[in-house]
Amino acid sequence: MTADPMIRPGDGSGQPVTPSDDGGRPTGEAATAVIAVHDAAVVLGGHRVWHGVDVRVSAGEFVAVLGPNGVGKSTLLKAILGLQRLASGRISVLGAAPGRTRSSVGYLPQRRSFDSSVRMRGVDVIRLGIDGSRWGLPLPGRVARQRRQRIDELVELVDAGRYAHRLVGELSGGEQQRILIAQALAHRPRILLLDEPLDSLDLPNQAAIAGLVSRISRSQEVAVVMVAHDVNPILRYLDRVVYLGPGGSVVGPPDRVLSSDSLSALYGTPVEVLRTSDGRMVVVGQPDSPVPHDHQQGGD
Structure with missing residues (x-):
């Protein structure tokens, strides 16, 4: 039997914490977590952004970070x-402190795009992910051949062969996003962190990129943590959800975290989760609806 999602109070009220199974895969000691966050808290400018966050992510899992604006979703990735x-708690990444295993972590930050003034091809952008930190010009020989082979592999992985040799500024938003995902995968990371990669894409491209990320996660055994503005394009692929809210955090399978009971407890006010006829999820009953979110600039 599956337990209820964990609700970690964020207001010091001392309300009970219900047990959690953290999703449909073994966690903790039963599986090697590539990311382990334990009772973590962040304070910015004297303001507690979030605290009591607990989550473990294993290889091949696809986890979404959701929540209203300004709650610190991007801060969790950072x-x-x-x-x-x-401010307190701890995070382990591949068994080490954060930052010590960066070569094994791919990262795609928010709102990266290229305009027509950028005179680089898609393959050039991918190449920067491979040797962008090197000094001087690449020399011919075995290393150069290995680099070309890796670029070809990445182009194929993200299905960008039709346009990878075009100027990146001429590509559509979805095509650019595939190139950037390829760049983030250049060094075969074990973890891929994506900060709102579907933002500003139309619905077909959102669906296509969501499917691509899921396929990469499964086929490459890469742990994916994605901050999402709208959960619907990725809902079918998710193993678990980390929901950051004003009353704490909730971690668990999507159908349990994104439920009326769970979100009502988190917000401290009645919240209703509705399903449309096409399977999309809509949340009503609070001022800043999380699914889909009202996207604004903020401390996220």
Whole structure:
């Protein structure tokens, strides 16, 4: 029997914490977690962004980070990268402190795009992920052949063969996103962190990129953690959800976390989760609806 999702109070009220199975795969000691977040808290400018966050992510899992604007979803990714210090708690990435295993972590930040003034081809952008930190010009020989082979592999992996040799500024948003995902995968990372990669894409491209990320996660055994503006394009692929809210955090399978009971407890007010005839999820009953989110600039 599956337990209810874990609700970690974020207001110091001392409300009970219900047990959690953290999803449909073994976690904790039963499986090697490539990311382990334990009772983590972040404080920015004297303001507690979130605390009491607990989540473990295993190889091949696809986990979404959801929540209203300004709740610190992107901050969680930065903490995993070692770019944001914790106020308390701990994070382990591949058994080490965050930042010590960056070569094994691929990262795609928010709102990366190229306009027509960028005179680089898609393959050039991918190449930067392979040797962008090297000094000087690449020399011919075995290393150059290996680099070309890896670029070809990445182009095939993201299905970008039709346009990878075109100028990246001429590509559509979905095509650019595939190129950037390929760049993030250049060094065969074991973890892929994606910060709203579906933002500004039309619905067909959202669906296509969501399917691509899921396929990469499964076929390459890459752990994916994605911050999402709208859960619907990725809902069918998710193993678990980390929902950050004003009353704490909830971790568990999507159908349990994104439920009326779970979100009502998190927000401290009645929340209703509805399913449309085409299977999309809509949340009503709070001012900043999380699914889909009202996207704004903020401390996320």
